[in-house]
Amino acid sequence: MKTIRLHPGKERSLLRRHPWVFASSIAKGGADSGETVRVEAADGQFLAWAAFSPASQIRLRVWSFDEAQHIDAAFFSERLRTAIGRRHTLGIGLTACRLVHGESDGLPGCILDRYADIVVLQAGSAGIERWKSALVGALRTLMPEVRIYERSDAALREREGLPQATGWLHGAGDTQVDILENSLRLQVHVATGHKTGFYLDQRDARVRFAGLVRSQGLRRVLNCFSYTGGFTLAALTGGAQQVVSVDSSAPALALAAQHVALNGFDAARATFVDADVNATLRRLRDEGAQFDAIVLDPPKFASSPQQVERAARAYKDINRLAFHLLPPGGWLFTFSCSGGVGADLFQKIVAGAALDAGADAQIVARTGAGLDHPLSLHFPEGEYLKGLLLRKN
Ligand code: SAH
Numbered sequence: 001m002k003t004i005r006l007h008p009g010k011e012r013s014l015l016r017r018h019p020w021v022f023a024s025s026i027a028k029g030g031a032d033s034g035e036t037v038r039v040e041a042a043d044g045q046f047l048a049w050a051a052f053s054p055a056s057q058i059r060l061r062v063w064s065f066d067e068a069q070h071i072d073a074a075f076f077s078e079r080l081r082t083a084i085g086r087r088h089t090l091g092i093g094l095t096a097c098r099l100v101h102g103e104s105d106g107l108p109g110c111i112l113d114r115y116a117d118i119v120v121l122q123a124g125s126a127g128i129e130r131w132k133s134a135l136v137g138a139l140r141t142l143m144p145e146v147r148i149y150e151r152s153d154a155a156l157r158e159r160e161g162l163p164q165a166t167g168w169l170h171g172a173g174d175t176q177v178d179i180l181e182n183s184l185r186l187q188v189h190v191a192t193g194h195k196t197g198f199y200l201d202q203r204d205a206r207v208r209f210a211g212l213v214r215s216q217g218l219r220r221v222l223n224c225f226s227y228t229g230g231f232t233l234a235a236l237t238g239g240a241q242q243v244v245s246v247d248s249s250a251p252a253l254a255l256a257a258q259h260v261a262l263n264g265f266d267a268a269r270a271t272f273v274d275a276d277v278n279a280t281l282r283r284l285r286d287e288g289a290q291f292d293a294i295v296l297d298p299p300k301f302a303s304s305p306q307q308v309e310r311a312a313r314a315y316k317d318i319n320r321l322a323f324h325l326l327p328p329g330g331w332l333f334t335f336s337c338s339g340g341v342g343a344d345l346f347q348k349i350v351a352g353a354a355l356d357a358g359a360d361a362q363i364v365a366r367t368g369a370g371l372d373h374p375l376s377l378h379f380p381e382g383e384y385l386k387g388l389l390l391r392k393n
Contacts, residue, residue: 003038004029004052004060011041014048014062017378019103021050021060030054033161034130036063036071051108051127055161061108061125076131077138079106084142090371096179096186097372098200104376109160110135113196115188116177117145120196121169123152126160136169147171149190151197155303166191182207184233185262187255194252199227201337201369201385202297206234208367208389209295209333213238218292222246222284222325224277224318229256229270231295231333236265244291246273246280281321293331294322300384302338311338312349319353323361323392332361332390339384346386365389 006014010025021039031037031052039047039060046067050060063071083105087097099119100112109125119139123129129152136148148170157164175191181203188197213221213235219242221235226245235243247253253272260270273280277298296318302311315336322332336346343366354361367387368375375382 001038002029002031002035002052003040004031004050005040005044006042006047008042011045011047014039014065017065019062019108019376019379020058020381021062023057023059026059034126034128036127051125051130053126053160056126056159058125061103061127063106063108063127073131073134073137076107076134077141080112080135080138081142083107083112086374087372092370092372093180096181096188096198096200096203099372101373102382103379104374104382106376111196112139113198113200114146115179115190115197117147118171118175118177118190119143119146119148120190121148121150121152122154122196123150123162123165124154124156124160126162129160129162132169140170147173149175151190151195154195181230182210182234182237184237184259186228186230186233186259187262189255192251194227199230199297201373202230202335203372204370205333205335205367205387206230208365209293210234210238212331212333212389213240213293216292216331218331220244220291220293222291222294222322224281224295224322225297225299226256226272226295227252227297229253229259231297232256232270233259233263233265235293236260236263236269240293241269242271243269244271244273246275246277248274248276250274278318278321281318281325285321285324289325290327291325291330292327293333294325296322296332296334298335298337300338301336302340305340308338308340308345311341312345315341315346315349316353316356319350320357323354323357323359326359326392328392330392332392333387334390335367335385335387337385339381343383343386347388350388350390360393361390362393363388364391 005028048062109128111122152165190197221240221243223245369385
């Protein structure tokens with residue numbers, strides 16, 4: 001077993017159970033990609049077992065802080081069983097659910113999303129790449145009924161020095177499945193959809209939105225960055241009369257339109273705009289359009305700390321434009337999924353946007369990802385999604 005020795009003082013974050021060690025903290029030692037190493041403080045004290053990633057700035061990701069723990073196939077099987085068990089005890093239906101949420105479930109870099117009989121694996125770290133077949137074996141034992149599809153094509157693979165990898169790991173056949181979310185039928189295309197196919201993390205926000213539209217009797221809804229129409233269906237469920245969905249992906253909008261039909265809603269209530277959101281918001285403002293509620297759920301604007309400033313401007317722009325399109329009493333459900341933009345900063349950006357639009361608003365609720373995306377107390381980076389539900393004064 002290879003040993004990695006840290007610089008003096010660099011053991012502190014590990015002692016606080018944070019699962020990452022950056023390259024600059026390492027004094028001595030190296031290993032192969034994904035290899036398990038023993039991590040020691042400068043004085044030789046044992047700190048953790050971790051996976052080594054030679055290409056990544058995040059050079060080590062911790063498997064365990066317990067010196068007696070063996071990192072073997074049984075370890076991964078146990079972590080997987082625990083993660084799935086947690087969803088069971090929370091009463092989350094497992095047919096459209098995140099089964100493993102990376103660091104927060106003790107499996108750094110590992111995402112497992114289940115859609116009906118397909119589980120999608122995203123291996124985002126050298127360690128998970130190395131133990132992939134052990135994980136697949138464990139999953140097959142725990143869930144013999146599922147097929148397993150790999151979507152390791154996210155940009156972060158590059159940072160880990162790993163090639164892209166997609167395709168069946170177990171089973172074969174159609175990569176398109178039907179799921180039920182909040183009693184709505186949705187199609188997920190695991191081979192071609194975004195991320196692992198769908199944005200499971202917004203499930204709770206969508207239910208909340210449907211309830212809001214219903215309780216407030218909201219009629220005109222604008223859903224920006226609609227993807228396959230998650231919030232569009234929520235608005236229709238809540239009784240909205242006119243829902244406009246904007247996205248720059250034609251296939252996503254086509255699927256959104258299919259979803260409207262699949263769930264038996266009148267097609268006349270839904271309009272789809274294949275265009276840039278920013279340009280569309282400007283056009284709508286110039287036309288004097290008004291909506292009772294607007295959803296802004298953009299893609300990640302900042303994927304590194306260097307991009308935060310530019311991202312802040314982009315968030316501010318769309319939120320400012322949205323405020324112009326709301327009458328007094330109108331609702332804005334606005335999100336950021338950029339890890340680098342914290343909840344405080346996001347709120348400041350939105351406050352600035354309101355000010356620039358000459359508007360004022362109240363925060364009625366704050367939202368985050370659902371219960372199947374738990375957050376480790378020691379890993380604040382896991383909190384990437386934040387939402388503000390605002391009512392314009
Ligand atoms: N709200 C969605 C998820 C949004 S993901 C849901 O509930 O499922 C972000 C979406 O923004 C993607 O569908 C992507 O195609 C779209 N997108 C990214 N940049 C865009 C832009 N500039 N204008 C319009 N849509 C954009």
